[in-house]
Amino acid sequence: MTTSAEPVRPGPLAARPVVHRPVPALPRLLRLPGVYRPQEDTALLASAIGDLAIPDGARALDLCTGTGAQAVTLAARGAETVLAVDLSRRALASVRLNALSRGLRIHPCRGDLATAVRQGPFDVVVANPPYVPCPAPTVRATRGWDAGGDGRAVLDPLCTAADTLLRPGGTMLIVHSALSDVDRSLTLLATRGLRASVVRRARIPFGPVLSGRTEFLEAAGLIEPGQRVEELVVLRADR
Template sequence: MEDPTEVLFPTDCGLSLLAALDDDDAPGLNGINALDIGSGSGLYSVALLAAGAERVTALDINPASAAQTAANVRANGLDAARLTCVTSPLEEYTPDERFDLVVTNPPHLPYDPSYARGDGLETALVAHRGGRAVYDTVVDRMDTLLAPGGTLLMAHSSLADVPRTVTQLTARGYATETLAIFEMDIPLLAYAEHMETMLALLKERRATGRAEFDGSRFTVHALMFRRPLSADGR
């Protein structure tokens, strides 16, 4: 088995959302209390602290993520006292307070036993339910995690049914905006031995309208969801 403590290096998907943080319509970051779901190596946690976030909680199921995120915060000359690292499945995480901002880049590749590895790298890239497992959990948990008036920023792969997520959160009263759309390659080289299996799964999802891609190219949507301040949307 592969080393289960490995942490995924920032990918093009992750970097796309980082770029969107500079969008004119992106929320202000100074003084906020933020949650980084699936923090990995700490890409977003570092960026949020550097941009003036008062506190950042880095949440990841991989135990190696906490040490790597803290190390990267210190390496960038930032105050590690403003960082809290939590190792927990998202389903089981219950914070003491809700956050002003939630940032996440969920895994988006469909699961198959033939290429399942069970290590930290797989959990960062592959998800059950056709790649939607973490997206669905984020949607289910968002009212618990996000303060009224708060913002969810999500890097959403077109391989994992963008319209479904938008529809679900819009139905809850969240205002939705697309900050940017980035085109990139499906990371098939990482699964070269099982490329045909993965493409077959993706093509099945595309045939039912649950995935969009052209050849080996797909898109990542930098999405912003704003939770209403109250039940009547104000």
């Protein structure tokens, strides 16, 4: 795992040596069928939350909460109010169970970015949104990860709304794959007047979803021929 102190390494990903950087273990979470299974991106974002100074009385948002992994981390780190937003009813039921079993106060809320904006602003916003480029329209079964041809169906509106979601002095953390254009996220966040940088990186082998669409990714120029490793990044944006 790298930090913001480490320079961005140039050159195509496929040409770089493969280093599997372990991401920290996650707490055990209850998960109803169909809810996104916490994985490397979940753990990478949770580890970056560990670096945040959570102010007293903080209002926090976990957008695209899934099992509530990040909401649990935020509440455990002392955020006073944690709103956990997701489109999926099963995700929200999972969040309730995970909060109850830990005695944590988390408010599950069914909705999307617009729902979160209506309930803002927040001191801390974290998001592990769908970000995987996909050749076909997103369907219910894949909406946990698929995000349009360039992977930015949720990322673009999220970055564009970042200043609205955050109070002055607030911080946002977003995790996504380098396949879905890190520079675009950084540029959009900067356009909204935020200081944005990459604070975590991890390289992981393709899982079943990416392995099943290498032809599309190569044809779209999103990966180098033969590339079978992706880089995950966590972006931090401060208002």
